[in-house]
Amino acid sequence: MMPTTDETFVGNCHMDQQDGLFAMVLKDKPEPRRPHIGIHAQKSYSFFGDTIVCLGSSISSSSDKYPAETVLFQQHLSSKDKPLKIAGETITSFPYQYKQTEAVFLQDTVGHHYRIPADQGLNITRHHQHSFYHYSARKDAKKNHKDRDATNAATEADYAVAWLDHGVSAEKKSYHYDILVYPTPQRVDLWKTKPNYKILQHDAVAHVVRSDKTTTYALFQTKPLLAKTAISSVSSPCLIITKAQGNQLKISLTDPDLRLPGNEGGSIPGEIFVPARIGPGVSMITVTLNGRYTLTQGKGIMATHEGNQTTLTFQARQGRTIESVLQKQ
Numbered sequence: 130m131m132p133t134t135d136e137t138f139v140g141n142c143h144m145d146q147q148d149g150l151f152a153m154v155l156k157d158k159p160e161p162r163r164p165h166i167g168i169h170a171q172k173s174y175s176f177f178g179d180t181i182v183c184l185g186s187s188i189s190s191s192s193d194k195y196p197a198e199t200v201l202f203q204q205h206l207s208s209k210d211k212p213l214k215i216a217g218e219t220i221t222s223f224p225y226q227y228k229q230t231e232a233v234f235l236q237d238t239v240g241h242h243y244r245i246p247a248d249q250g251l252n253i254t255r256h257h258q259h260s261f262y263h264y265s266a267r268k269d270a271k272k273n274h275k276d277r278d279a280t281n282a283a284t285e286a287d288y289a290v291a292w293l294d295h296g297v298s299a300e301k302k303s304y305h306y307d308i309l310v311y312p313t314p315q316r317v318d319l320w321k322t323k324p325n326y327k328i329l330q331h332d333a334v335a336h337v338v339r340s341d342k343t344t345t346y347a348l349f350q351t352k353p354l355l356a357k358t359a360i361s362s363v364s365s366p367c368l369i370i371t372k373a374q375g376n377q378l379k380i381s382l383t384d385p386d387l388r389l390p391g392n393e394g395g396s397i398p399g400e401i402f403v404p405a406r407i408g409p410g411v412s413m414i415t416v417t418l419n420g421r422y423t424l425t426q427g428k429g430i431m432a433t434h435e436g437n438q439t440t441l442t443f444q445a446r447q448g449r450t451i452e453s454v455l456q457k458q
Contacts, residue, residue, distance in 0.1 A: 133400050134158055140385030140448045142368035144343060149176040150368050152336065152347035152385065167191030170199075171333065173347035175326070177340035179316070181308040182326050184336045184347075188295050188302035197299040198292045201306070204238045206255065206287040213238050213289055215253065223287070227253040234321060238289050242309040242317055244324070249304055250294040258288045305331065329356035342373045361438065364415040367445070376457040378422060384412045384445035409447050416441045420457060427453030 139153035152173040159165045169189045175182040190197040209223040214236035220227075229251035235243040245251050261283045295302040305328065309320050329344070330337040336347040337356045344358055346369040353362045359371050359378060366386070372379040388410040394402035418439040424432040430453050431442040443451050 133160065133395075137386040137388075138349065138366055140368060140383050142345075142370050142381050142383040142450050144370040144372055144379065144381050145452075148178070148340075148343050148345070148370060148372075150174070150345040150347060150370055151176075152349075152368055154349065165191075166195065168197060170197075171336070171347075171349050173336040173338075173345075175336075175338040175340075175345040177326060177343065179310045179312060180320070180325055180340070181310065182328070182338050182340075183304075183306050183308065184328070184331055184338070185302075185304040186331060186336065187333045188299055188304070190295075190297070190299045193298045196297050197295040197302070199295065199304055201235075201243060201251075201291040201293070202237050202241075203288055203290045206238065206289055209255075209287055211238050211289075213253075213255075220255070223255050224257070225253075225255040227251075235291065237291070240311050242312060242320065243291075243306055244309075244320075245306045249306065250296070251291065252294055253289070253291045255289045256287070257285065258290075259283055259285045301333075303331065329358060330354060344371045346370070359418055359420070361417040361419050363417070365412065367414055367416075369416065378418075378455045378457065380416070380441070380453045380455065381450050382414065382416065382443050382445065382453075383448060383450045384414055384443075385448065386412070387448055388412055411444055411446045414443045414445055416443065418455075422455035422457055425454050425456050427451070427455075 134156050135158055136154045136156045141149060141151040143149045150173065155168065155170045155172060157165060157168050167190055169187060171186045173184045185199060188197055210221040212219045212221045214220065215227055216233050229245065229249060232247040233245050233251065235245060293304050309317065312320065326338055326340040328338055334350045334352045335354055337354065337358060338345050346360055348363050348367050348369065350366060351363055354360060360369060368383040368385055370381045389403050390407055391401040391403040420439065421434055421437060422439045424430060429444045433440045445451060
């Protein structure tokens with residue numbers, strides 16, 4: 130239904146254009162002619178090589194009729210017996226339903242593997258699915274219902290779908306799972322016995338995940354971190370990736386808020402209109418580090434010290450990742 134939102138936290142960050150982080154705050158707002166379900170969630174995806182760590186927190190919904198759900202995948206079945214695997218068992222039955230009772234490993238129909246911890250509310254179905262057209266709330270939608278029905282007919286096909294069920298009237302729910310992307314059988318065996326990451330913080334304040342020497346931070350609030358890491362606090366919600374290499378610390382930072390000027394007036398009621406040729410503003414974000422560091426690389430970044438802490442000030446703009454390198458004193 131494409132509801133608009135007042136939230137501005139959505140963006141990505143990378144480390145050396147290899148490991149990465151995507152995070153967002155999902156929240157709908159009341160709009161004319163649209164259902165309002167009061168959905169809210171904080172979501173992050175940390176990318177470490179062939180592994181994606183997926184976290185959700187503060188999942189809430191005001192609907193007492195429909196459950197809040199997180200979709201893992203929705204894949205077309207070119208034939209009804211196209212297989213997936215659950216706990217090592219090949220599933221070709223159609224239709225088919227599965228509901229999680231314990232921690233489980235899952236392989237989808239295209240070859241990705243999923244580790245789903247216990248009590249995540251995992252559901253899997255293989256069934257025939259119908260998709261229906263919904264009325265557009267765009268101001269320029271002038272077609273009558275008959276014309277819209279003729280040009281937007283319902284579609285149908287066979288699908289395999291996996292999702293996490295957070296329940297109706299969800300309140301402060303969370304989830305955690307990870308994905309192994311197109312692995313070899315040998316890689317799967319190692320992944321099952323030895324996860325290559327650790328969750329350091331997973332709450333409304335931050336999602337912090339470490340893999341080897343690389344740590345991702347989706348910082349939704351400016352409260353001090355509970356996790357014992359190189360980062361102590363930030364002045365504004367942001368995305369950070371750090372990588373420790375001996376006495377060297379590499380830091381990448383992104384401001385997920387584009388800080389675009391604008392006002393009501395888009396093509397959808399409630400949508401923000403940004404005037405042409407008016408770009409996003411610059412934000413100054415300070416990051417406080419545990420330890421004393423000297424800045425050796427980083428354009429437009431300032432470093433100061435107080436006691437055993439280092440404060441870095443970044444000039445962020447346009448959702449770009451700003452990279453820096455520091456040396457421990």
